[in-house]
Amino acid sequence: MILLKEIDKTNKSFEDIKHVDENGTEFWYARELQKVLNYKEWRKFENVINKAKESCKNSNISVIEHFVDTDKLSKRANNAEVVIKEYKLTRYACYLIAQNGDSRKKVIALAQTYFAVQTRKQEITEKEYTMLTEDEKRFYQRDLTRKGNYSLNQTAKKAGVKNFDKFHNAGYKGLYNGETADDIIRL
Numbered sequence: 001m002i003l004l005k006e007i008d009k010t011n012k013s014f015e016d017i018k019h020v021d022e023n024g025t026e027f028w029y030a031r032e033l034q035k036v037l038n039y040k041e042w043r044k045f046e047n048v049i050n051k052a053k054e055s056c057k058n059s060n061i062s063v064i065e066h067f068v069d070t071d072k073l074s075k076r077a078n079n080a081e082v083v084i085k086e087y088k089l090t091r092y093a094c095y096l097i098a099q100n101g102d103s104r105k106k107v108i109a110l111a112q113t114y115f116a117v118q119t120r121k122q123e124i125t126e127k128e129y130t131m132l133t134e135d136e137k138r139f140y141q142r143d144l145t146r147k148g149n150y151s152l153n154q155t156a157k158k159a160g161v162k163n164f165d166k167f168h169n170a171g172y173k174g175l176y177n178g179e180t181a182d183d184i185i186r187l
Contacts, residue, residue, distance in 0.1 A: 014036065014094075014111070014115075017036060026090070027088045027089060028091075028093075029072075029087070029089070030045070030049060030086060030087035030088075030089055030097075031072070033097065036107070036111075037098075037101060037107055037111060038105055038107050042084075046085075048097055048101050048102075049067065049087065051100040052093060052097045052099070052100045055096050055099070056092075056093070056096055061092075065090070066089065066090040066092050067087050067089060068087060068089075069087060070086045070088055071083045071084065072084050072086040091118060091122070095112075095116060098111035098114075
C-alpha cells in the first residue's frame with residue numbers, strides 16, 4: 001500500500017511539472033525535473049542529461065528535437081539576474097534521463113516506470129485514433145481542446161491572470177484577425 005502511494009505521489013509530481021505548448025505538445029523543463037528526481041546539483045543532473053542525449057544520438061533519433069536548448073533567468077541572493085542553461089524535454093527525453101539516472105534512487109525507478117507506461121499509452125492512443133469514426137474523432141478532439149484549455153487556464157492563473165474573459169478574448173483576437181468571441185459566434 002505504501003508503494004502505491006509513492007507511485008501516485010511521484011506520478012502526480014511528473015504531471016504537475018508537465019507543460020503544454022500552444023500546439024498541444026507536452027514538454028518538461030529540465031530544472032523542474034531535476035528537483036523531482038532529487039538531484040541537488042545541476043552539474044550532476046546535466047551529466048545524466050548528456051548521457052541521455054548520447055543514448056538518443058546512438059539510436060539515430062534527433063537529439064535537438066527531444067532536448068531543446070533554452071535559457072532561463074535566475075535570481076541570485078543579491079537580486080542579480082543571470083542567464084542559466086535550461087532544456088525543454090519531450091516525454092522521450094525524460095524517459096532517457098530516467099534510464100540514465102542514478103539507479104540507487106527509488107524515484108528514478110518510479111520515473112522509469114512512469115515514462116515507459118505513459119509513452120506506451122500514447123502509442124496505443126495514436127493507433128486507436130486512426131480507427132475512430134469521424135464523429136468519434138471530433139469528440140476526441142473536443143476533449144483534447146477542453147484539456148488544453150484547462151491547462152492554459154491553470155498556467156494563466158499561476159502567471160497572475162485575473163480577468164479570464166479578457167484573456168480569452170485576446171486569444172481569439174490573435175487567432176481571428178481581431179475578432180472577439182462574440183464576433184465569431186455571429187458568423
